[in-house]
Amino acid sequence: MRLRGLFLWDIRFQAKYGFYFLYAVLTVIYTIIILAVPENWREKTATVLIFSDPAAMGLFFMGAIILLEKSQHTPCAFAVSPVRPAEYIISKVGSLATVSFVVAAALALAADVTNLCIVLLGTVISSTIFTLLAIIIATNIISLNQFILWVVPVEILCFVPAILHLFQITPGWLRHYPLNVCMEMLAGFTPSIAGIFLVMVLIVFLFFLSKHCVVKMWNGMGGVKL
């Protein structure tokens, strides 16, 4: 019940901050780009666009959301409320994954992708990974500059192998790299069991790490000047 409430309020906050308006505009722009490229490029263009924006939006926006919350001291209020760190994280991951899902669906339909279900599942999984990474980074830093500094290496580690993988430039040992598996799914391919297993292991690891970081942030902030 509380999780449902948190999820709905997160959606409401994001709407208030103009997040949905921004993504409505971006979706229109991306759709125009997809329709403008030659038909045989459309699916790959959509894959790159979905991976780099709706799927990865959590990496940028969740950082901004948490920094905004920190600036308004709301983590202190969560620290002394019955909200569990897991509920806080799930509602944030869920709310952004919902937007990612809707935007990715619009782009995938515009590109007329062959395996829509796999693409959308890949979007939700990628979005979860990127949002958890953003939570881990944003809970440990105190300024936007620091956030940008930390996000760049994470971005390189997540984006470069995956985009190279899309164009089949992958060393053997990176075959089951979780972000490559996500990219495969966004391209409409069914991933291997080993790939899916590693993605799940990564998500579980990031979830517990982000939980630890959220507890640290809540308790740390609450004592600043009580």
Place this chain on the structure above:
Amino acid sequence: MIQVSNLSFSYTKKPFISDMTFSVSKGEIFGFLGPSGAGKSTLQKILIGMLTTYQGSVKVNGIECKERTKSFYEEIGVDFEFSTMYEKLTARENLEFFRSLYQKKGRPINTLLEMVGLEQDADKRVSEYSKGMKSRLNFIKALLHDPVLLCLDEPTSGLDPTNSRMMKNLILAERAKGKTILLTTHNMQDAAELCDRVAFIVGGKICALDSPHNLIMSRGAATVTYTWLDNGEHSISCPLNQISSDEQLRKLIAENRLQSIHSSEPTLNDIFMDITGRTLL
């Protein structure tokens, strides 16, 4: 409501809070007074379950703080010194959001807004609020779920005299309803007026713990200071309880020669300085 025994805590190897023992009864307003860095914040963090690596025992509402679960907060309301609201949301939206985090139905939002005179501004964004309005909003946020324990940090800070009076009346009204209140303040007048008991904290230790009245009385009675003219102005002070034996005063009264006379009691601040050798700044 609160039992603390042999509490010690340290951030490093050096003890920060050492061997504290005290208790707070249900329906009591208990004040923590001390200079910055004395350990008040750390003690409050322990009492509200945010620091759990302490030694000794700290029981709040029957629960050992280091073993608390998140449901512990269903019965605790914390009013921080700073605003903890979403600035883009209205006051009403903020209150609706924070109330949705609790299982208890709590108090009606409109009643709370009326209590602090914010009913006309309920649909304004918090970013448009003044510091005083934010303080009042923060206070009612702590009451949303009708907790049995309230932790208030400088609740009158940033309030004008009228709103400060209103806030103090609200705090007293909460006590009348049986709430236990922990108050941290630098304002000695507020502490003397509101608290049933206060603890002076310096260097991570409780230096004194009693009612403000007893603390004041324990350090000597009030004095009377009078002045008269006799080749220039003269002034003498004598203890209030020895006034009848002051011959000079009796003579001046008989001759109607007093220029001025006033009594003065030591303040809680004087007592604090007396006991700790420090000011609260």
